[in-house]
Amino acid sequence: MRSKVESALPYGLLAPTLLVVVLLIVVPIFQAFLLAFQGSDGGFTLAQFQKMVHDTAFLDALKFTFLLLIFIVPLQIILALAMALLIHKRFRGHSIFLYIYAIPLAISDLAAGIAWLSIFTERGYLNSILHSLGIIDKPFLFLSYQNLPAVFGTIVIAESWRATAIVMVILLAGLEVIPRDYFEAADVFGATALKRTLFVVLPLLRPSLQNALIIRTIFAFQTFSVVLALAGRVIPVLTGEAYYWYAANRNPNVAAAYAVLVMVFTIFITIMYFRLLKTTDAEAGYD
Amino acid sequence: MESSLAISRGAKRAPIAWRHVRDQVGLYGAAILLALWTLAPIYLIALSAFSTKAGVSAWPKSLLPTNFSTDTMQFFINSKGVLQSVGNSVVVALLTIAASLLLGAPGGYALARFRFKGKQTIQLSFLISKMFPTAILSVPLAVTFLQLGLYDTVWGVALIHTAMALPFVILLTAGIFVGVPRDLEEAAQTLGCTRMQAFVRVVLPLALPALAAAAIFTFVISWNEVFAATIITLQHRTLPAQVLSSLNDSPLYYRFAGGFFMIVPALIFIFLIRKYLLNMWGSVVR
Amino acid sequence: MAGIKFDSVRRVFGKTVASNDVSLEIKDGEFMVLLGPSGCGKTTLLRCLAGLERVDGGRIYIGDRDVTDLAPRDRKLAMVFQSYAVFPHLTVFDNIAFGLKMQGRPKDEIKRRVQEGAELLQLQDYLARYPAQLSGGQRQRVAVARGIVMQAQVLLMDEPLSNLDALLRLQMRAELKRLHAEIKATTIYVTHDQVEALSLGDRIAVMKSGRIVQCDVPMNIYDDPASVFVGGFIGTPPMNFLKGVVSAEGAPQVVVGESRIAPTPAQTPALAARRGQPILLGIRPENLAFASSAQRNTLRGHVVVVEPLGSHKLLTMQVSGETIKVSVPPDQSVASGNDVWLHFDADKIRWMDAGSGDTIH
Ligand SMILES: Nc1ncnc2c1ncn2[C@@H]1O[C@H](COP(=O)(O)OP(=O)(O)OP(=O)(O)O)[C@@H](O)[C@H]1O
Ligand SMILES: [Mg+2]
Numbered sequence: 001m002r003s004k005v006e007s008a009l010p011y012g013l014l015a016p017t018l019l020v021v022v023l024l025i026v027v028p029i030f031q032a033f034l035l036a037f038q039g040s041d042g043g044f045t046l047a048q049f050q051k052m053v054h055d056t057a058f059l060d061a062l063k064f065t066f067l068l069l070i071f072i073v074p075l076q077i078i079l080a081l082a083m084a085l086l087i088h089k090r091f092r093g094h095s096i097f098l099y100i101y102a103i104p105l106a107i108s109d110l111a112a113g114i115a116w117l118s119i120f121t122e123r124g125y126l127n128s129i130l131h132s133l134g135i136i137d138k139p140f141l142f143l144s145y146q147n148l149p150a151v152f153g154t155i156v157i158a159e160s161w162r163a164t165a166i167v168m169v170i171l172l173a174g175l176e177v178i179p180r181d182y183f184e185a186a187d188v189f190g191a192t193a194l195k196r197t198l199f200v201v202l203p204l205l206r207p208s209l210q211n212a213l214i215i216r217t218i219f220a221f222q223t224f225s226v227v228l229a230l231a232g233r234v235i236p237v238l239t240g241e242a243y244y245w246y247a248a249n250r251n252p253n254v255a256a257a258y259a260v261l262v263m264v265f266t267i268f269i270t271i272m273y274f275r276l277l278k279t280t281d282a283e284a285g286y287d
Numbered sequence: 288m289e290s291s292l293a294i295s296r297g298a299k300r301a302p303i304a305w306r307h308v309r310d311q312v313g314l315y316g317a318a319i320l321l322a323l324w325t326l327a328p329i330y331l332i333a334l335s336a337f338s339t340k341a342g343v344s345a346w347p348k349s350l351l352p353t354n355f356s357t358d359t360m361q362f363f364i365n366s367k368g369v370l371q372s373v374g375n376s377v378v379v380a381l382l383t384i385a386a387s388l389l390l391g392a393p394g395g396y397a398l399a400r401f402r403f404k405g406k407q408t409i410q411l412s413f414l415i416s417k418m419f420p421t422a423i424l425s426v427p428l429a430v431t432f433l434q435l436g437l438y439d440t441v442w443g444v445a446l447i448h449t450a451m452a453l454p455f456v457i458l459l460t461a462g463i464f465v466g467v468p469r470d471l472e473e474a475a476q477t478l479g480c481t482r483m484q485a486f487v488r489v490v491l492p493l494a495l496p497a498l499a500a501a502a503i504f505t506f507v508i509s510w511n512e513v514f515a516a517t518i519i520t521l522q523h524r525t526l527p528a529q530v531l532s533s534l535n536d537s538p539l540y541y542r543f544a545g546g547f548f549m550i551v552p553a554l555i556f557i558f559l560i561r562k563y564l565l566n567m568w569g570s571v572v573r
Numbered sequence: 574m575a576g577i578k579f580d581s582v583r584r585v586f587g588k589t590v591a592s593n594d595v596s597l598e599i600k601d602g603e604f605m606v607l608l609g610p611s612g613c614g615k616t617t618l619l620r621c622l623a624g625l626e627r628v629d630g631g632r633i634y635i636g637d638r639d640v641t642d643l644a645p646r647d648r649k650l651a652m653v654f655q656s657y658a659v660f661p662h663l664t665v666f667d668n669i670a671f672g673l674k675m676q677g678r679p680k681d682e683i684k685r686r687v688q689e690g691a692e693l694l695q696l697q698d699y700l701a702r703y704p705a706q707l708s709g710g711q712r713q714r715v716a717v718a719r720g721i722v723m724q725a726q727v728l729l730m731d732e733p734l735s736n737l738d739a740l741l742r743l744q745m746r747a748e749l750k751r752l753h754a755e756i757k758a759t760t761i762y763v764t765h766d767q768v769e770a771l772s773l774g775d776r777i778a779v780m781k782s783g784r785i786v787q788c789d790v791p792m793n794i795y796d797d798p799a800s801v802f803v804g805g806f807i808g809t810p811p812m813n814f815l816k817g818v819v820s821a822e823g824a825p826q827v828v829v830g831e832s833r834i835a836p837t838p839a840q841t842p843a844l845a846a847r848r849g850q851p852i853l854l855g856i857r858p859e860n861l862a863f864a865s866s867a868q869r870n871t872l873r874g875h876v877v878v879v880e881p882l883g884s885h886k887l888l889t890m891q892v893s894g895e896t897i898k899v900s901v902p903p904d905q906s907v908a909s910g911n912d913v914w915l916h917f918d919a920d921k922i923r924w925m926d927a928g929s930g931d932t933i934h
Binding site for chain 2: 007009010011013014016017018020021024025028029031032034035079082083086089091094095097098099100101102103104105106107108109110111112113114115116117118119121123124125127128129131132139158161165169172173176215218221222224225228229232239242243246247252255256258259262263266270273
């Protein structure tokens, strides 16, 4: 009797969570597909997708989503790597710096966007600095549709600033599990700091780097409120369009079509992720 | 650095000391530069949020708090819907913490303590749903919520946030419970505890600090979530939803004050759980 | 009355049979030691008795209660864990009092019994401390005290001394023996340290691969091992085994290399039944002595290594192509390279079946 209860216990403990996951994630996924593919008569239709694709903002949204990803992810990783390697040196006071670098972890993309807005806006701090240095005499419009590359740049900077902290923490956690002997061995054999980083640290850190790369790629598809805060709809992105179609155009069907698109991209990358994970797990004995 | 000193001990002293100084300067220089990069936007948004309304549109601006004032913040806090939205945000976050810990912690415990069929699959599905763009599911959910009467309620938002947070909470708590040695629990059982009593008297006290950190992690997820909260609500906005939905028709100083207001908890929470940063955030966000 | 009875207890982990139909009876107040190599199923048996592991077959009784399906708390036993399992968030006092509090005892009784337990294990000065502020040995004693104050009729200890240094171990061993004499709980004590087993146990159950291969009083386990496995596991160094053949005709004798060994009259009939068959001769190192010349029951040996160990000299020798250990008095003059005669009494010999390894009686 008791053993039966015992063996059912884990399932019982997991049941509520699984129920929530099914009700609030799995079911809505199907609903999203229904909304996106179902016509008003209840039959299958591609009308929503046609509407989505023919919208003027669609191609731009697709383009900018991928462009942002291509610029933001590497920048984040380089910055984060620098921070993680520095902290890993455990110099005096490193914990204060760790705290500082980690602060953006808990800052929303909306707040991050607004913070950078105070810098890039017409009468913002960047223009003020440039002015006091004598480089410009009237404000440069970083956020105007006339300067699209500049707008794009501000978004890249703001989003990199925010998400670098996440990557930094992933990489640092990865560094911590590498036995310090390896680094010390490199030192003993007379490796320079640069060589040590290139030939010892980075290869050992590869699993974490891959992890960070893919996770950030997945979340880059959801970039949304940073863009909204800085550029409004000057730079459209996929998630932002879903928001517009739902909130402004009151059209949940096209919004769902965007949602399905983002989901498909995510699933694709997730599959790649687990493929990679399988190989790296075998390689990295310590992970 | 120490080892390089050790190796060349006995060699000429002065050049070594020089190298040491140079290394230190480089190290701290880089660290400070990166710290400035991280802190500058926070400082500047604070500066904007604590200046006069006129100061926000002044040109050119000073980088020092020359026109410090609480006008802007006061204006923001007294703006229509803001206080209410802050209240909503807090309520939603607390509901999310309660729901995701009450639902998720038992699951995490099960993953930590039992071997059972399908465990791998379940673990994998949490890993996947952790990466899934859950917020985007608020589009179809909004339609359902309308029918269920959950649309535009804190309950509805909390529900979505719970779904978003649960995979994290499960994996976090599983890690936490793995960290509490199982034989402590068994010892309690041989000393007269039921399973439940052993959990409450031994496991819970030991896991509490880490669970608190997990709760804060959950709070941050909920407090920061914008997309779902904006889609699901109309009148009963959370703070980010309130700020986002009024981005286009609000003055800059309102936005700056709002941005700063959202950042403050971040500073506090990261400080509170700084001990758990690496093994919590570092292992779970990936 | 709290005897313990395992009745064909079975526990399987995947392909590993950790407990293979174990049957064992332990008398009330007895100190039973479970001894065996790592992974033989000692802990599993204990955990089955404590209710921390479910059994896949068989029944377990404490006294005349069938406890097989009871929760751990209802089995009324106390257990000392190998890893101490001292609660880090409670003081020493609260750790020791934990079980009593769970029973809802009155405050003054708890206090009195904790004091008594602490005194018994010399922990009075540490009652207010947290486990992190204690040494390993002190934590160990807290774990023992926590079990003992329960005054349970059954006390289980899983390698309680394994994490201590040699000296502390020696002290604690004596303490445990004194303690058992005092409280007389039916005790099962798991160890893979045979010295502990021999010194503490009223009886020893030797386990191998999930089975009990011999259960007897310590001296019998040592003198009369039931098999090559037991003889080879117990004793430092363990029993020596030499291959021989029972002579085909005449009075039964065993041919080992060039020597002929005559059994005692008691052993003769068993050997007579195995004429012409191979057999194993088992002899303990301390039962071999130097002899000046070839006599009845001598073996020719070649000394390979001499290790002076203070109380005796340990020799590694070659006898009829096999390596054996011999223990001689410290003043015995011997050097490596010597060829010597080794003598022994026939009644110290144990004969084992060359195939199964079981002792022949
Ligand atoms: N929970 C488990 N899951 C799978 N196999 C287990 C489990 N517990 C024990 N085993 C296996 O059962 C066998 C017996 O284990 P047990 O812990 O009882 O050995 P032991 O005699 O106590 O060893 P030691 O002296 O090393 O403590 C071992 O082969 C072990 O690998
Ligand atoms: Mg064991």
